[in-house]
């Protein structure tokens with residue numbers, strides 16, 4: 001009984017986590033690394049797809065919608081594995097030489113695709129939330145399409161979509177913990193390495209959970225703080 | 236235009252020739268022609284759906300007419316004649332340039348909510364006209380003075396009443412120093428007690444000699460301020476002339492019906 005309790009307590013022995021910090025914390029850097037690269041990819045693809053979805057051309061609209069739905073409705077876990085294995089196989093066959101994706105590249109592509117689907121929808125909703133009349137008022141004063149986009153539509157769209165986009169970034173950060181699956185050496189991956197080597201995995205996992213929690217909680221709180229005043233100003 | 240008993244001899248600012256506009260298969264304007272001279276106030280009256288808004292929106296090319304011509308300040312709006320003498324679509328930059336000279340005031344005000352009152356007013360003069368900042372701000376303040384809203388200059392539009400918002404919208408349009416002002420039912424979405432303040436501003440503009448085309452249901456205002464009135468019915472001009480001729484002594488059966496309903 002006592003022994004059991006002691007064992008359970010050991011599972012929370014964060015000193016062990018601290019002891020291996022030299023191995024573990026660089027792993028955390030990988031999470032941020034993947035996160036920032038993925039945000040770039042996802043926002044870029046999301047803007048392109050949102051533009052397609054808002055196009056006056058039916059075919060382009062369909063392509064944009066199809067793309068977003070495909071990305072949004074495939075589990076990230078599967079996208080990740082699929083991107084890591086399948087496109088290199090196809091490329092190898094097509095080019096007749098051995099192609100492989102580095103884990104980091106595959107992770108950024110896969111997570112980028114997956115979350116770009118959500119960003120597409122957020123951007124589209126943000127841009128189309130701007131009333132037609134505001135745009136017409138600008139055009140009636142002689143403002144060009146691009147000036148109207150830049151000065152009238154985007155500032156309002158950003159205010160409208162900021163809270164949602166922030167939430168999506170928070171989930172994106174959570175998703176970066178999946179990349180250990182394909183051997184990107186992130187925090188979780190390092191934890192599993194150390195735990196295999198030392199057979200003292202539990203405290204390390206507890207430590208990782210705590211670290212992730214603190215980061216994500218901090219990020220979410222900041223996101224909230226940051227987006228609230230923006231929202232209020234717009235109406 | 237002496238044939239309709241108008242004394243104005245100013246130069247033609249807006250000229251519309253045989254304008255046709257369809258929405259799908261619905262013909263909304265069926266050949267409308269009119270001229271507005273400098274300093275004139277033209278009022279467009281007509282039942283809902285008669286095409287008043289569409290006509291105004293064609294003049295600044297927010298709607299593209301299907302045929303006919305629009306000239307603003309002797310420049311073609313929305314079309315150009317190429318070297319071979321054929322009619323072509325205008326370049327977008329030319330449309331934008333001509334729009335700078337046409338102020339428009341909408342029923343729904345359409346102020347930009349992320350900008351203060353002053354920012355709303357100076358936006359286009361600074362970024363479209365590229366006039367110097369100091370002059371633009373000076374003139375913006377003068378306009379705010381004129382519409383009685385100097386103390387609101389740093390407020391966001393959502394903090395203003397409808398009447399105040401519409402007065403800011405008028406100032407925003409005037410800040411471009413347009414050659415003609417278009418008003419589309421500027422008081423229709425206001426509470427009755429706020430209508431007067433907006434009509435007051437418009438009346439002052441008319442007295443200063445601003446060239447205006449006004450769509451309104453305020454018959455009293457139309458009678459008092461207009462140099463000329465056009466009564467639209469189903470996309471055609473049914474009657475036109477001085478307010479006395481068109482409103483008080485209507486000759487056509489339709490305008491008689493329309494005005495007797497409004498006046499009594």
Ligand SMILES: Nc1ncnc2c1ncn2[C@@H]1O[C@H](COP(=O)(O)OP(=O)(O)OP(=O)(O)O)[C@@H](O)[C@H]1O
Pocket residue numbers: 258263281282283284285286287288289290
């Ligand atoms: N964008 C559009 N698409 C299709 N039909 C339209 C469009 N805009 C206007 N219409 C139709 O064109 C006709 C004329 O509309 P318009 O808005 O010009 O009338 P109006 O005289 O301004 O009426 P109101 O007094 O109600 O403002 C109406 O039958 C209207 O339903």
Ligand SMILES: [Mg+2]
Pocket residue numbers: 287288289420
């Ligand atoms: Mg109308």
